[in-house]
Amino acid sequence: MSASLPGPPEAPAEQAVDAGLPASALEPPDHDIRAVLAITPFRRLWLALGLSSLGDWLGLLATTALASTLADTSSGKLLAVSGVFILRLAPAVLFGPLAGVVADRLSRRLVLVYGDVLRFVLFCTIPLVGTLWWLYVATVLVEIVGLFWMPAKDATVPNLVPRKRLEAANQLSLVVTYGSAPVAALLFAGLTLASGVLDGVWSHLEGNPTYLAMYANALTFLVSALVIWRLDFPQTTNHTAKQESILRTAVEGWKYIGSTPLVRGLVLGMLGAFAAGGLVIGLAPAFVSALGAGSPGYGTLFAAVFLGMALGMWLAPRLLAEFSRRRLFGLSIAAAGCWLILLSAIPNIALAVFFTIGLGSCAGAAWVTGYTLLGLEVGDDIRGRTFAFVQSMVRVVLISVLALGPIVAAGLSQLLNLPATLHINDDVSLTYTGVMATFLLAGFGAIAIGYVSYRQMDDRRGIPLVRDLAQAIAQRQLQDAPVRRAAYPGRFVAFEGGDGAGKSTQVRLLGEWLTEHGYTPLLTHEPGATEAGVKMREVLLHGGELTPRAEALLFAADRAHHVETVVRPALEAGEVVVTDRFSDSSVAYQGTGRDLGTAEVAQLSRWATQGLVPDLTIVLDVEPDIGRLRRDDQHDRLEQEPDEFHARVRERFLALARRAPSRYLVVDAALGPQQIHREVLDRLTALLPESATERAAREEREAAELAAREQAERDRQRHAEVEAQVIAERQARRRTEEAAREQARQQAQLEAAARAAAEQAEAAEAAARAAAERAAADRAAAAAAAERAAEEQAAREQAARERAARERAARERAAREEAARQDATQAAPAQTRPMRAVGGDQRPGAGDDATAPLPASATQPLPLEEEIFNLGEREQR
Structure with a gap:
């Protein structure tokens, strides 16, 4: 931050950049809403809070409306709505302490994300189940989840924004929490109207106008979970012992609240x-x-x-x-x-x-x-x-x-x-x-x-x-x-604090350090840094009786002359101005100590200095009694005031520092001078411009680094050339090897092709031989088949002839038999023989002369086949 004049916050970052300073040199007011929303983590958490709050209000409206519709009687409707309210508030008695322990012991990011996801699921189940008992159960569960969600959110906000902007952040959080209630009411009304249009498309909504609002409410929590999931939470140190029981952790929290006024x-x-x-x-x-x-x-x-x-x-x-x-x-x-x-x-x-x-x-x-x-x-x-x-x-x-x-x-x-x-x-x-x-x-x-x-x-x-x-x-x-005027190229540092705090010592130490590091410091003080100021200082500190207002005006006059003739020219020349006291001393001593009013005295100092404020104000905090001991017997007109006066002055310095912590550094004056000096340097080095010595050292370092980089670049180029040559040789060898491998591969392919051709020729010859063999086999089989067919034909013909012969023989035999029967019939009476006696042969002719003549057929020779086929028949006969 550079010395500048206060005013409206028009384009502060551009003014700082034009002056060659970082954009943080001119900061917006602590209550600037845009500055708070510019903090990305807080803005995302704030959006998630808005969505969750909108969902809470929308859920309250939807659940109470749904409870009323699920009840049957008029008294039951009133009791149902009252039950929703009671169930939303009752879980806090049991789960509130546990929720605080979870917020202190678990990852707040996970608590927030899982809490929103659980509420999304629970609100989705309410219309899906559609019963009053589940509405009550889900309401209790949603409220329990909310008890864990809110402490995690509230405990996270102070870690996302600077201390000076916490009040503005809380304003935004609370406004979006309660300001979303009318938005939720309008949204609920719109969704219930839209439900009457959509129930024809989605039958689930028919007769249930609150269901659509319930689903929209659930969706807000899901979106909130997605927003928080992408949020980067700062790493914080959790001093709560993990091994402690939840009850002990909660009891310790209650003890802290009860024991801290x-x-x-x-x-x-x-x-x-x-x-x-x-x-x-x-x-x-x-x-x-x-x-x-x-x-x-x-x-x-x-x-x-x-x-x-x-x-x-x-x-x-x-x-x-x-x-x-x-x-x-x-x-x-x-x-x-x-x-x-x-x-x-x-x-x-x-x-x-x-x-x-x-x-x-x-x-x-x-x-x-x-x-x-x-x-x-x-x-x-x-x-x-x-x-x-x-x-x-x-x-x-x-x-x-x-x-x-x-x-x-x-x-x-x-x-x-x-x-x-x-x-x-x-x-x-x-x-x-x-x-x-x-x-x-x-x-x-x-x-x-x-x-x-x-x-x-x-x-x-x-x-x-x-x-x-x-x-x-x-x-x-x-x-x-x-x-507001453009920032000065120099820097302005003021030491403030009660009498005996050690400001002069710290001014001297800082001046020595600035000189050693190549800065051009201007060490000054108020009052009495100019020729005219010496006279006014004599009147102010060692003169006669002065009224409080005259005292304040004399300090303002000395400051106006001091700034115009000493401070501002040095700042314009780029020097580092270190002053022992400035405007805050008038606000503390005359505004509070003399009870003239801090507002009037501060306005008087702003007018006298044309709004000039230090880049950094170091407040050396000292107890009034310690300051009195350090002053010994040296007391001017202000130092001889009672401790009550100096206590009010001290409190005003601390109050000024609390209201603008970005521009103040409060150091315990009871520390040793060197330790105070180190704390001042830790804060101041970030605000100081580059000194001539540092610039020369930086340029020398940059030149050495440049030479080193150039030498390294040359070495790198040589190394690259060698490496390129090696790579080229390696690539040549690789190409030769690849060519040899390619030639071998081609030769192998030719040999494989020749072997394949030979194998194909052999296969063709084998196929031809097999074909010839199959043809010969086919011809032999055909000849054999023809021979068999001829033989079978001959056999059939022979059988036919034999069958014809047998038929002729049979006809002839039949004819002969017929003739024989006829002859026998005709010769029967003459050839009748007497029958044999009992005991003798009963057949006709038995016992007759054996010389009796046989029929002609009996003496007639038979053909061969008849002889063969009738052999058995004759044997039987």
Whole structure:
């Protein structure tokens, strides 16, 4: 960062580049939203948070609407919707502490990604199952997953953005968290209307207009998981011992919250702020009913709470940028209680909306301030448990408020005999109910909580609150600075701190170091660095009595002359200006110590210096009593002020450093001079330009490096030439070897071709021989077949002849037999022989003379075949 004049943030990076400096030389304000969104990891996480928040609100609307449709009776519908709300809040009691331990012990990136994926799956199952019992189960599971998701997200944000931009980052986070509610309502209405068009295409949606919204809600979580998966999380050191039990880890987190006054006050205040807003929402229906506003009044009051919260989150840190955040936290809670009292005291619907916006604004301011302070003050190793405890207790408080609010209101109505009407005049009357009495009681409770938080966290004790608030408002009004000028080529370093902190010693040590390293330093101080300044210093420190305003004007006059004649010319010449005190001393000593108002004194110094601010301000922090001991008996008019005066001055220096940590370095002045000097150099070396000595050394080093590179290049070329020659020879040998291998391969191919041709010729000859053999075999077989056929034909013919002969013989035999029978018939009477006696041969002719003549057929010779074929027959006969 270079010395420059403050002003509107038009193109700071371009101005820095034009001046030959890095783009970070001119930084945007700490609350600049564009600067926060320019941080890629945070921007992606913020988009994922927006999608998850949109899904949460859309899921709440869809689940309550679906619960109402799944119930049968009118009372059942009311109980179903109430059950959804209760089940969304109840798991925090059991799983809140465990969620904090998980956020501190496991990878937050994995917790966020898996949490979104699980919610995507659970919301998808609700319309797929389509029953009321699963709606309740899924609601509980979704809420449990959300309890793990939110602490991991809240604990991650402080690691993604610089400390000075954490408040703006929390503003964006909370705005997108609550600002997505109306967007979700519009989206829910649009999706339910679209469901009536799409149910003809997808029958699953028919009669279930909330299903499409449920699927869209699930999709938002899936997209959020994909965004976070691509996010690079910074590496952090987790000091939580892995071997510790979950219960012990959770108990240690609770002990830390209870034993740390700041954290305890933050948690107490945040719960009180949330309880105030929740009480209004829980009792709003009965409240507007008593005012005769009905449902429209309830909707208006509901919207007023969230509108006020958004305004408070967005505007409070900007309007009170110079006000202590610790004081702002307790003050916001107490102010919220005051708005609750007004809401209870004036029962008018128009004024009630106005009071509710004020209440929401104060609650939102307390909420964003508390989140920022928790992120800044709580270590990373315990931050997850802290945020989980806060979120769990918020849900417990909300459940308690929603459950006990109506009971308390009813009890107060009976106890105080309410409602009661107060007649102001004939035209104006005010009616008070138990709800209004509850608001009144809650308002006093919020004031008490705010007071306790304020007392535990006050970091500006001894400074009246009203005056401090007025100065912060005035500082806001006096922020118009001169137009920013181009950065100077030189650098401007200022040492600030209480008297006796050792500033002069550090200025001297830094000057010696700058000279040794080739810089041209200008060591100066205020007041009294010029001839005119010497005279003014005498008046200021050792002169007569001066009024505080005269003292402030004399310091401003000395500074104006000092800057115009010494500081600015040296910066324009490129020198490094190191001053012992500058504008912050006037703000601390005259603005706070003399109680003139830091805003007016700061504006006076800006006018005197034309807006010049140091590139780096080193605050040497010293306790007032230690500074007094270091000064011994040497006391000027300011040093002789009491320790209370120097305590206020010290606190102002620290407050200035807290508000712009990028331009300040706070060092404990109790350290040794050399150790302080080393810390200063560690921070300063990144801001200093290159000195002449460093430039000469760099040029010499670059020349040596260039010569070395050239020599290396020549060596490389020679080596490359040798290597190329070797490669060429290797390639020549490779080509020769490849040619020989190719020739051998071709010869082998020729030989293989010759062998193949010979084998083919042999195969052809073998085939011819086989064909001839097959032909000869075929001819022989044909001849044999013909011979067999001839033989068979001859045999058939012979058989036919023999058959014909047999038939002729048979015919002839038959003819002869016939003739014989006829002859026998004719000769029968003459040839009759007597029969043999009993016991003799009974056949005719038996016993007759053996010489009896035989028939002619018996003496006739038979043919050969007849003889053969009739042999058996004759034997039988």
